[in-house]
Amino acid sequence: MRVTLFVDIAPETQQSDDSGPGRAPRKSRLRRLAVRAGLPLLSVVAFLVAWELVALSGIWNETFVPHLSTVWRAFVDMSTTHDGVRGYQGYFWWEHLYMTLRRVFAGVLIGVAVGVALGLAMGTIGWVRRLLEPWLTFLRALPPLAYFFLLVIWLGIDEAPKITLLALAALPPAAVATTAAVRAAPVGLVEAARALGATPREAIRDVVVPSALPETFTGIRLSVGIAYSSVVAAELFNGIPGIGGVVKDASNYNNTPVVLVGIFAIGFSGLIIDALLRAIEHRAVPWRGKI
Template identity: 65%
Template sequence: MRHIALPIGSLLLFLLLWQLLAAAGTWSETLVPPPAKVWSAFIDVSTTHDGVRGYNGTTLIEHLGISLRRIALGAGLGIVLGVLFGLVMGTVGWVRSLFEPWITFLRTLPPLAYFSLLIIWLGINEEPKITLLAVAAFPPVAVSTTTAVTAVSQSLVEAARALGASRWDVVKDVVVPSALPETLTGIRLAVGVAYSSLVAAELVNGLPGIGGMVKDAANYNNTPVVLVGIIAIGVSGLVIDGLLLRLERAVVPWRGHV
């Protein structure tokens, strides 16, 4: 009960403080709208009202679904490439020496730094958005996988070779299981980075899309809709992170117990 009561209690306290701050009148409702106004905006963008369907002709769940599809494609591509590169860099020394500085360089760049370049190269349709999310998700997975592979116990590798395992057998049966916990942590970080890059990815031609909705509403100082979009991104991110945690517990149940 405590695990349920504490989050609910913190949420109610946050809503109370929010209401008190809005009612104090220190800032206008344009800057700090009350919770009731944000709830009304949530209902408006989720349904058809006064002949208007959702926001810009698309409901909230549809905006969110389109953005989640972009994240699934972009982050999924970045995660797959990151795992493969991490395995190669962790097992082949010269490949790591060649590519690790470039991956570190890429990891330190904010998404907006190269998004304009992607637009010049790929246009304003889906390609630059998905590419941006892939580039943002790639470094965390590659770095975590590389670190995990290089940390694999050499005694386990030597024991497998002594029993006649080939190089592929060692990678498949020793390296991958040993590196899996840290790789899954890198995947969780990659999904978080992709989410933090979502609004940047949808800055240009982002409608329909939850990030595009937030950007468009901000252009018109429509703070309630902006808050609805931010809350939708945060809640969906929490759900996906929870699913990844369940996956981690199912795939590597020994983590934290050995």
């Protein structure tokens, strides 16, 4: 009888015990998710409310601070065909954004690839670092507009100067971050690998590169951000279709609602790209912060 009672009651007791601890982590995860998603949403709502209050107060002219409804109408106009006009300048806003993202992707891909390769060489070979570091510092100190007009003179007004400008903007952060990360690789681990018979190339591949990856990803994120901030400069000439070209063209006519739509499109797409980069970083270097 005791055995039967034990058998009958034990599963129920265990089920109730399992359900209790299981619910607590689940509630905790839901609470963390709500806080993580709710705080950014709350900040956006607060910003929009503050903007509308300023617009309603009439402190500034509507040319400078338009109502949210006016910005929304501009967004709808850029998303539809109205009065025989397709979007803005013959393209919908997502077509402008697509062209900008394509330019950014090409420029960042070139700039990051060259920057990481240079950083790896500068971090491992002293004379290469001494040779190239002044040029990287010189390029990093230059604002994009300082050399964009020179690129236009050399390469014309088509895609070449835009992609080159974005590549030059993306190169220094990736190179500097990779150089610093490679030079900070644990000397003890490198010497241990060499003592176990690893060649210099194998030590770099198996020890230096993995230890440098976290900081390299930080440099890549900085490169993407700097390239993205150079989009409007890159699309000054012949920038339509392109969201930076839209911002520049609309600003010529004081079309603030369209400028704001372009700014929001650049900003939100930048947030999405950075989130994707962080997800890739989390997958590629799961040991970051754990060693």
